[in-house]
Amino acid sequence: MEPVRRPAGRPSGWGRWRLLSLVGAVFVSLAGLRVITGQDMLTDAGTINTTLTFAVPIGLAGLGGLWAERAGIINIGLEGMMILGTWFGAYFAWAFDNPWIGLLAGILGGMAGGLLHAVATVTFAVDHIVSGVAINILALGAMRYMSILLYSDVPGAGAAQSPTTPGFPTLGLPFVGEAFGPLADRGWFLVSDLASLVVGLTTRMSALTLVALLMIPLTYLVLWRTAFGLRLRSVGENPDASESLGVRVYSLKYVAVVVSGGLAGMGGVFLALVASNIYQEGQTGGRGFIGLAAMIFGNWRPGGVAMGAGLFGYTDALQLRGGGEAIHALLLLLAAVLLLVAVWQVRKDRKGIAVASVVAGVLLLVWYFTTDSLPRELATYSPHITTLLVLSLASQRLRPPAAIGKQWRASRS
Amino acid sequence: MTDADRPTRTLPGPAALAIAAVLGTAVTFVVDMGLLWWAALIIGVVVAFAFVVLTRDMVPEEFRAGADGTREEGTALHNTLVVPMVLVLSLAGGLLSAWLLDLQLIEPVAAALGGLIGSALAFVLFHRLGAMLALSFAAVLVAGVIATGVTAAVLFFSGIPPTATFARMLEYGTRPDSMVQIINDSTTYYLAAVAVAIGFKMKLFNIGVDGQYRLAALLAAAVGGYLILPPVISQIVVIATAVAVGGAWAGIAGYLKVARGVSEVISTIMLNAIATGITAYLLSTDRLAVQISTNNIGTPPMEESAWVPGIPAGFLGSDNEIFGLVFLAAAVGVAYSVMLNRTRFGFELRATGQSQSAAEASGVNVKKMVFLSMLFSGMVAGLVGLPQLLGSSHYYALDFPTGIGFIGIAIALLGRNHPVGIVFAALFWSFLNQAAGILPFDAIPQEIAVIAQATIVLTVVVVYEVVHRWGRRYQQQQIGRQLGGTVETTGGGEAK
Amino acid sequence: MSSTPSGVETSGPPAVELHGITKRFPGVVANHDIDITVAPGTVHAIVGENGAGKSTLMKTLYGMHRPDEGRILIRGQEVRFHSPSDAIRHGIGMVHQHFMLADNLTVLENVVLGAEREYGIGRRARARIQELSDQYGLGVDPDRLMEDLGVGDRQRVEILKVLYRGAKTIILDEPTAVLVPQEVDELFDNLRELKREGLTVIFISHKLDEVLSVADEITVIRRGTTVATADPGSTTARELATLMVGGELPVPELRESTVTDHVVLSLDGVTVAAPDGRPVVDGVSVDIHKGEIVGIAGVEGNGQSELIAAIMGMRPVASGSIALEGRDITGWSTLKVREAGVGYIPEDRHRHGVLLESPLWENRILGHQTKAPSVRGRWINRAGARADSERIVEEYDVRTPNIDVIADALSGGNQQKFIIGREMSGAPRFLVAAHPTRGVDVGAQSAIWEQLREARAAGLAVLLVSADLDELIGMSDTLHVILRGRLVAQADPTTVTPEQLGSAMTGAGLHGEDGPTEGDSGADGADGADRRENGGGA
Structure with a gap:
C-alpha cells in the first residue's frame, strides 16, 4: 500500500504510520469478528479476491476525482465518464477481439468525457456540478443510442448490452495457493486470516487489476514528487498565485480533468471486461459517485482513496459472497466502534456526540441480537449506507483543496 | 440620440398600443383571405412592429424602461439585440397562440386573434424588454440552434436524414393525444424541477429528488391503498403523506450537511441508492405489495373516491384526460415565485445562494436556511409522483416511472430556476420525449431525443454563462460611461 | 531616517x-x-x-x-x-x-x-x-x-x-x-x-x-x-x-469631545476560542460610551476580527459577557444583535457587506431584512426598500445612475458609502466599523470620516478597527492596543505617535526604544500590562 505524505503540520511519516495501523486494526478486528460470529466469509480468500474486483473500479474513479479536484475542478461527471469507458471498452474489445484495444478505447472514451467537462468548466467557467450532471445524462443517452445503432444486428446484443467480450489474462504467484491454502482453512485466529489475505491478493489476479493498482503509487509520484504535480496542486489551492508565477492554469486544469476522465474510463473498462465480460446498461451503478465519496473519505490523497475504495469494495464483496448474514455480523463491529467513539468523545468532553453514539451503538446491538440476517434488498446497498456513515463521522476533519469548485477566470481581459 | 432631437408630436402610450394592435389584426385578417394563415399573421405582426419602431419617439418616457432602469433605447445593444429579439418573440407568440386557438375557433378568427396578440407583444416588448432579459432569450435561442445542429449532425453521421426526422417528430408531437401526454408529463417534470430549483437558488444541489419522490410515492400509495377514507380527506391525507416523506428523506441530507458537514451532493446520491433499496424491500408481497397482475406487484389500488379526476381534453381534440393535479403544479409554481421574490424567506434564500458569508454577516441563519430549503425541496419532491399516482395508475407498482428526479435537474437548469422558465423547459422536454416516440417505427433510435436534451442542457448552461458575463461587463461599461469616470473600479476588482 | x-x-x-x-x-x-x-x-x-x-x-x-x-x-x-x-x-x-x-x-x-x-x-x-x-x-x-x-x-x-x-x-x-x-x-x-x-x-x-x-x-x-x-x-x-x-489630503480628526457617561456597549472579560480551544480573544473588557469612538489598534490576526464576530453574534463567546444598553446580549444571534440597534461595517465588503450580483435596492434589505421600511412582516416591501435606497444614494452621495444597478458595477468607495448609509439607517445605537476607509479614494474617505463624526455628535457609540494608524489616532476618543487577543495597552489619541502605537502592537510596550521621549505625557495609561478595567474616556 502507498504511503500518505504528511498531512498539515505533522511530522513526516506520521500519516503513513496512522494509515498502516488503522488498516491493521481493522483487519485484526475483522479476524476477531470472524471467530466470534463464525462468519467465515468475513476474511475468506475469495472475499478478499472479490473485494479487489469491487474496489478497483471505485478506486479508479476515486483517483480520477483526485486528479480533477486537486486542480480545483469538481468532477461529478465521473459516473458518465465511467459509462463511456464501459461502452467503448466492450465495443472495441469485442470488435478487435483484444482486451487491450478495448482498454485503450475505454480510456480514450473517458478522456473525451473529461475533455467535454474541461471545456465547460475551464474555458466557459460553468458551474462544475451543473456540467457534471449534464455529462452524466449525455453519456447515458449517447451510449444507448450507439448500442442501438451498432448492436442492432448482433445476436445476443442490443440496446442495453454488448456481446460477450474477451477478458484480460490472469496472473498469480505460483505455489502460494498450495502453500497457504490449508493454513487458511484451519480457522485459527489471525493466522488463518492472514493466510487468506495472502492467497486472496496473490492468485487469480487480472492483469488490469495490477495496472490499476499501479495507478495509485503513480498518481502519488506524479502529483507529489514532480514539478508538474506541484503546479497542478497549486492550481487547486490558489490559482491566482499560480497564474502570477506564470503557471499555465487553464492547461493544467485541462490535463487534470482529461486524466481524471481517463482514469474513470479505465474503471469502466474494468467493470465491463474484468468484473463481468459484457457491457450492460447501468453497469456502473453509481460507482462514479461512490468513487468520489472514497476520495473525500481519503482526504484527497492517493493512499486514502485506496483505503476508501477498499472499504466500499469489501462491503460489496461481503454482501455478494456472504449475503445478509455476513453483513449482519458487521453490525456487531459497527456497534463496538460506535461505543468506542462514545468513550473517546466523553474523554474529549463532547457529551452530545457521545450520547448519540451510545444510543446508536445500543440500537445496533439490539438489532444484531434480535435478527439473524439483513434483508437482501438492504444488504445490496450497504456500501452506500457505509458511505453516509463514514462521511458523517469524518467530514469535518478533512482538508479539501482550497480553490475547489471555483469558477475561476484568468485575470487578463 | 435623445428625444431632444425630435420633439415632434407625442402619442399617449395606450393609444399607440391600440393603434399597433388594430393595425396588426386588420392586416392579418385581410391578408388571410388571400394567403395561408401563418403567412398572413407574419405579415400582420411585421407591419405592427414597423409601426412601433416608427413611432417610438412619440411615446412618452414613462412607458419605456429597461429592466435595470438605465436608458437603453437607441443604444447599440438595443438596436442590435433587443429589437430583433422583440420581432422574433412577438412572431413566435402570435403564431403559437393562433395555432392553439385554431383548435377551437375557425381559422380566420384564430389568425386575427393571433395577429392581435403578436402586435400587442411587439409594442409591449419593444418598450419594456430590458437588454439583460433579451440577452437571456438570445442565449436560449443560440443554445437551441447549436443543440439542433449537434443533433442533426449526430443523425447525419448515423446515416439518418435529419430534416425528415425533425419533420416527423414535429408532426407526431403536435397530435392532440401527444399534446395531452406532453402536458401530463410536464406536470410531473415541473414539480421535480421546482424541487431542484429551490435548492439551486441557494447553491444547494439536491440530486436526491429521485429517491425522495419514489419513496414518497410508494408510501403515499400504500396509505391511499390501505386506508379507506372519505373523498377529499383521502386525497389530502395521501398528499400530506407524500410531502412528509419527501421532506423527511431530504431532511436527512439537510441535517448531515448542517450538523456534520457532509456534502449534499454525495449524501443525496447515496440516499437515492438507499431509497431504491428501501422501496425494493417494502415493495414485496410479504410487506406492502399485493399481486397486481401476473408479473407485476404493487400497492393495493386505491378506491375511486381517492382519485383526482382528470380534465377532459376535448378542447385539444383529444379523448384523453389531463391530470387534475396540473393545478397543484401551477399552485406550486406560483407559491415558489411568490416565496422567492416577495418574502423575507425568499430574500434570505437568494442572499445565501449568492454569498453565504454576506448572508451570515447580515443575520441570516445560514444553517437553518440550508436545512429548511433542503426540507422544502424534499417536500415539493414528494409531490412529483402524485399526478401519476392519483390521476392515472392509482397504485405504486414495479413499473412506476423512475429517473424523474434527474430530468428535474436538467429542466431546472434549462429553465434557469425561473418559475416561468421551468414551465417552458418542462413542456419542451416532454415534447422531445413524446415526439421521439414515433421514431422506432421508422427504425430510428428514439434515444436521439436524449442526446438532444443533454446537448441543449450543456449548451444553454455554457451560452448563458458567457452571455451573463458579457452582459455584466456591458452594464459596468454603461455605468462607467454615464458617470464619466476615468478611474479603475477597485483595487482588487479586476482580479475577478 | x-x-x-x-x-x-x-x-x-x-x-x-x-x-x-x-x-x-x-x-x-x-x-x-x-x-x-x-x-x-x-x-x-x-x-x-x-x-x-x-x-x-x-x-x-x-x-x-x-x-x-x-x-x-x-x-x-x-x-x-x-x-x-x-x-x-x-x-x-x-x-x-x-x-x-x-x-x-x-x-x-x-x-x-x-x-x-x-x-x-x-x-x-x-x-x-x-x-x-x-x-x-x-x-x-x-x-x-x-x-x-x-x-x-x-x-x-x-x-x-x-x-x-x-x-x-x-x-x-x-x-x-x-x-x-x-x-x-x-x-x-x-x-x-x-x-x-x-x-x-x-x-x-x-x-x-x-x-x-x-x-x-x-x-x-x-x-x-x-x-x-x-x-x-x-x-x-x-x-x-x-x-x-490636487489639494490637501483629508485629515482624520475629531473636534470637541462628545463622550458622555452613558455606557452603550460593555464588554466584560470576553474570550473567544479557536476550534482547537486556544483563546483568540482573551479576556477583553472595555466600555464604549454614547458619543464615543473607541479605536482598536493591532497587527492583523491578533483577534480583532474574532472580537467583532463575537460582538455581532457570528462567533460564540467562550466566557465573559457583552451588554448593550445594560442588556446582556451574549450569545444572541446576529439577527437579534442587529435588531437591537447595532450597525456593522465589515472589513471585507465583498465577502460580508454586499451581494455583488444583486441590485442596490436589494442590498438595502441585506442585514435589515426584519426592519421597516424593507419589509412588512414576512413580506418584502419593494416600494419601501427602493424609496429608502434612493434616500441613501442621495444623502451619502453614492455615485450611481440608479438603484437598479448591481452592486458590483459600483466602485469600491461608492459601495462603501452605500454600506455606511445602510448601516446608519434605522438610527443604530452602536456601530462596528472595521477598516471603514480601506481601499477607497480620498473623496470617499473624507466623506466617510465626516459621517462618522456626525453620527458621533448625534450620540452614536462606535468601535473602530483599522490598520491605518493615522486614521485610528485621528478618529478615536479612546485607543486600545490588541495583541494576541488581549488588550495590552491604552493610549491617548491626542498625544500618541504611530511609532509608539506600532511598538505596542508588536509587544514592545508603548515606550518603544525608538519612540521619542515626548510621548511620555500621553501614553501614561498603560505600561504594557493588562491590569485595566475599562477605558474611562470621559
Missing part, C-alpha cells in the same frame, strides 16, 4: 521605461499616457491615491494584462509581455498587495512553484532558499506550512519568491498596508539591502512619509496618468499631496 539617494550609481540604460501606456477596462480608462523611467539600482516610488491606477499599471508591467497603447522598455530593449512568465524572464518580479500564496503548501513549494527548472523541487531548491534567506536576512524556514505564517513572514516569502527567480527589478505593491511601523522599518532595511546588491525596486504606496524616507525618486499618478516626478530630497509631503489629489 537617512537615505543616501541612489546608493550605487550604476550607469547604463534605465532598468524600466514606460512610454505612453494606456489601459482601458470596460467603461473606464484605468491608465492613460503613463511615462515613467526607473534608473537601475534605485528605489523608485510610485504614489497615488486609492483608485488612481497604480495597481493596474504594475499589472501591465508584470504582464498580467497587455496595454492598449504604449511601449515598455527593459534595460533599453523594447519588450512585449504576454504573461507573467515573460516578465519574469526579463528579470521582473512582483510582490502583490494581496499575497499570492497557497496556504496548504509549504514555503518551499510556494517559492519554487513555476520556477522548478532553476533548482528542482527538492534538496537543491531548499539549499538555495536557505542561502537567499541568509544573504538578504529574510529568516525564512523553507519547510513550514504557509498557513502557519504571520503577515510579515508571508511578505518575506513573497520577496524570496521574487529573488529566487533571479529578478533584477522588484515591484512591491502597497507592501506596508498591513505592517506596523517597526515592520515597515525592517522592510525598508531589506529594500536597502536589495539596492546594495544592485537590484532595482519599484515601490508603490499612498503613504507619503514612507515614500519620502525610502525612495530615490518619486513618480506621482493621478486619475490614471503620471502628473509629476519628484526628488524626495527637495519635496515635502504637502507638495506631494497636492500633486496626488
Whole structure:
C-alpha cells in the first residue's frame, strides 16, 4: 500500500504510520469478528479476491476525482465518464477481439468525457456540478443510442448490452495457493486470516487489476514528487498565485480533468471486461459517485482513496459472497466502534456526540441480537449506507483543496 | 440620440398600443383571405412592429424602461439585440397562440386573434424588454440552434436524414393525444424541477429528488391503498403523506450537511441508492405489495373516491384526460415565485445562494436556511409522483416511472430556476420525449431525443454563462460611461 | 531616517521605461499616457491615491494584462509581455498587495512553484532558499506550512519568491498596508539591502512619509496618468499631496469631545476560542460610551476580527459577557444583535457587506431584512426598500445612475458609502466599523470620516478597527492596543505617535526604544500590562 505524505503540520511519516495501523486494526478486528460470529466469509480468500474486483473500479474513479479536484475542478461527471469507458471498452474489445484495444478505447472514451467537462468548466467557467450532471445524462443517452445503432444486428446484443467480450489474462504467484491454502482453512485466529489475505491478493489476479493498482503509487509520484504535480496542486489551492508565477492554469486544469476522465474510463473498462465480460446498461451503478465519496473519505490523497475504495469494495464483496448474514455480523463491529467513539468523545468532553453514539451503538446491538440476517434488498446497498456513515463521522476533519469548485477566470481581459 | 432631437408630436402610450394592435389584426385578417394563415399573421405582426419602431419617439418616457432602469433605447445593444429579439418573440407568440386557438375557433378568427396578440407583444416588448432579459432569450435561442445542429449532425453521421426526422417528430408531437401526454408529463417534470430549483437558488444541489419522490410515492400509495377514507380527506391525507416523506428523506441530507458537514451532493446520491433499496424491500408481497397482475406487484389500488379526476381534453381534440393535479403544479409554481421574490424567506434564500458569508454577516441563519430549503425541496419532491399516482395508475407498482428526479435537474437548469422558465423547459422536454416516440417505427433510435436534451442542457448552461458575463461587463461599461469616470473600479476588482 | 539617494550609481540604460501606456477596462480608462523611467539600482516610488491606477499599471508591467497603447522598455530593449512568465524572464518580479500564496503548501513549494527548472523541487531548491534567506536576512524556514505564517513572514516569502527567480527589478505593491511601523522599518532595511546588491525596486504606496524616507525618486499618478516626478530630497509631503489629489489630503480628526457617561456597549472579560480551544480573544473588557469612538489598534490576526464576530453574534463567546444598553446580549444571534440597534461595517465588503450580483435596492434589505421600511412582516416591501435606497444614494452621495444597478458595477468607495448609509439607517445605537476607509479614494474617505463624526455628535457609540494608524489616532476618543487577543495597552489619541502605537502592537510596550521621549505625557495609561478595567474616556 502507498504511503500518505504528511498531512498539515505533522511530522513526516506520521500519516503513513496512522494509515498502516488503522488498516491493521481493522483487519485484526475483522479476524476477531470472524471467530466470534463464525462468519467465515468475513476474511475468506475469495472475499478478499472479490473485494479487489469491487474496489478497483471505485478506486479508479476515486483517483480520477483526485486528479480533477486537486486542480480545483469538481468532477461529478465521473459516473458518465465511467459509462463511456464501459461502452467503448466492450465495443472495441469485442470488435478487435483484444482486451487491450478495448482498454485503450475505454480510456480514450473517458478522456473525451473529461475533455467535454474541461471545456465547460475551464474555458466557459460553468458551474462544475451543473456540467457534471449534464455529462452524466449525455453519456447515458449517447451510449444507448450507439448500442442501438451498432448492436442492432448482433445476436445476443442490443440496446442495453454488448456481446460477450474477451477478458484480460490472469496472473498469480505460483505455489502460494498450495502453500497457504490449508493454513487458511484451519480457522485459527489471525493466522488463518492472514493466510487468506495472502492467497486472496496473490492468485487469480487480472492483469488490469495490477495496472490499476499501479495507478495509485503513480498518481502519488506524479502529483507529489514532480514539478508538474506541484503546479497542478497549486492550481487547486490558489490559482491566482499560480497564474502570477506564470503557471499555465487553464492547461493544467485541462490535463487534470482529461486524466481524471481517463482514469474513470479505465474503471469502466474494468467493470465491463474484468468484473463481468459484457457491457450492460447501468453497469456502473453509481460507482462514479461512490468513487468520489472514497476520495473525500481519503482526504484527497492517493493512499486514502485506496483505503476508501477498499472499504466500499469489501462491503460489496461481503454482501455478494456472504449475503445478509455476513453483513449482519458487521453490525456487531459497527456497534463496538460506535461505543468506542462514545468513550473517546466523553474523554474529549463532547457529551452530545457521545450520547448519540451510545444510543446508536445500543440500537445496533439490539438489532444484531434480535435478527439473524439483513434483508437482501438492504444488504445490496450497504456500501452506500457505509458511505453516509463514514462521511458523517469524518467530514469535518478533512482538508479539501482550497480553490475547489471555483469558477475561476484568468485575470487578463 | 435623445428625444431632444425630435420633439415632434407625442402619442399617449395606450393609444399607440391600440393603434399597433388594430393595425396588426386588420392586416392579418385581410391578408388571410388571400394567403395561408401563418403567412398572413407574419405579415400582420411585421407591419405592427414597423409601426412601433416608427413611432417610438412619440411615446412618452414613462412607458419605456429597461429592466435595470438605465436608458437603453437607441443604444447599440438595443438596436442590435433587443429589437430583433422583440420581432422574433412577438412572431413566435402570435403564431403559437393562433395555432392553439385554431383548435377551437375557425381559422380566420384564430389568425386575427393571433395577429392581435403578436402586435400587442411587439409594442409591449419593444418598450419594456430590458437588454439583460433579451440577452437571456438570445442565449436560449443560440443554445437551441447549436443543440439542433449537434443533433442533426449526430443523425447525419448515423446515416439518418435529419430534416425528415425533425419533420416527423414535429408532426407526431403536435397530435392532440401527444399534446395531452406532453402536458401530463410536464406536470410531473415541473414539480421535480421546482424541487431542484429551490435548492439551486441557494447553491444547494439536491440530486436526491429521485429517491425522495419514489419513496414518497410508494408510501403515499400504500396509505391511499390501505386506508379507506372519505373523498377529499383521502386525497389530502395521501398528499400530506407524500410531502412528509419527501421532506423527511431530504431532511436527512439537510441535517448531515448542517450538523456534520457532509456534502449534499454525495449524501443525496447515496440516499437515492438507499431509497431504491428501501422501496425494493417494502415493495414485496410479504410487506406492502399485493399481486397486481401476473408479473407485476404493487400497492393495493386505491378506491375511486381517492382519485383526482382528470380534465377532459376535448378542447385539444383529444379523448384523453389531463391530470387534475396540473393545478397543484401551477399552485406550486406560483407559491415558489411568490416565496422567492416577495418574502423575507425568499430574500434570505437568494442572499445565501449568492454569498453565504454576506448572508451570515447580515443575520441570516445560514444553517437553518440550508436545512429548511433542503426540507422544502424534499417536500415539493414528494409531490412529483402524485399526478401519476392519483390521476392515472392509482397504485405504486414495479413499473412506476423512475429517473424523474434527474430530468428535474436538467429542466431546472434549462429553465434557469425561473418559475416561468421551468414551465417552458418542462413542456419542451416532454415534447422531445413524446415526439421521439414515433421514431422506432421508422427504425430510428428514439434515444436521439436524449442526446438532444443533454446537448441543449450543456449548451444553454455554457451560452448563458458567457452571455451573463458579457452582459455584466456591458452594464459596468454603461455605468462607467454615464458617470464619466476615468478611474479603475477597485483595487482588487479586476482580479475577478 | 537617512537615505543616501541612489546608493550605487550604476550607469547604463534605465532598468524600466514606460512610454505612453494606456489601459482601458470596460467603461473606464484605468491608465492613460503613463511615462515613467526607473534608473537601475534605485528605489523608485510610485504614489497615488486609492483608485488612481497604480495597481493596474504594475499589472501591465508584470504582464498580467497587455496595454492598449504604449511601449515598455527593459534595460533599453523594447519588450512585449504576454504573461507573467515573460516578465519574469526579463528579470521582473512582483510582490502583490494581496499575497499570492497557497496556504496548504509549504514555503518551499510556494517559492519554487513555476520556477522548478532553476533548482528542482527538492534538496537543491531548499539549499538555495536557505542561502537567499541568509544573504538578504529574510529568516525564512523553507519547510513550514504557509498557513502557519504571520503577515510579515508571508511578505518575506513573497520577496524570496521574487529573488529566487533571479529578478533584477522588484515591484512591491502597497507592501506596508498591513505592517506596523517597526515592520515597515525592517522592510525598508531589506529594500536597502536589495539596492546594495544592485537590484532595482519599484515601490508603490499612498503613504507619503514612507515614500519620502525610502525612495530615490518619486513618480506621482493621478486619475490614471503620471502628473509629476519628484526628488524626495527637495519635496515635502504637502507638495506631494497636492500633486496626488490636487489639494490637501483629508485629515482624520475629531473636534470637541462628545463622550458622555452613558455606557452603550460593555464588554466584560470576553474570550473567544479557536476550534482547537486556544483563546483568540482573551479576556477583553472595555466600555464604549454614547458619543464615543473607541479605536482598536493591532497587527492583523491578533483577534480583532474574532472580537467583532463575537460582538455581532457570528462567533460564540467562550466566557465573559457583552451588554448593550445594560442588556446582556451574549450569545444572541446576529439577527437579534442587529435588531437591537447595532450597525456593522465589515472589513471585507465583498465577502460580508454586499451581494455583488444583486441590485442596490436589494442590498438595502441585506442585514435589515426584519426592519421597516424593507419589509412588512414576512413580506418584502419593494416600494419601501427602493424609496429608502434612493434616500441613501442621495444623502451619502453614492455615485450611481440608479438603484437598479448591481452592486458590483459600483466602485469600491461608492459601495462603501452605500454600506455606511445602510448601516446608519434605522438610527443604530452602536456601530462596528472595521477598516471603514480601506481601499477607497480620498473623496470617499473624507466623506466617510465626516459621517462618522456626525453620527458621533448625534450620540452614536462606535468601535473602530483599522490598520491605518493615522486614521485610528485621528478618529478615536479612546485607543486600545490588541495583541494576541488581549488588550495590552491604552493610549491617548491626542498625544500618541504611530511609532509608539506600532511598538505596542508588536509587544514592545508603548515606550518603544525608538519612540521619542515626548510621548511620555500621553501614553501614561498603560505600561504594557493588562491590569485595566475599562477605558474611562470621559
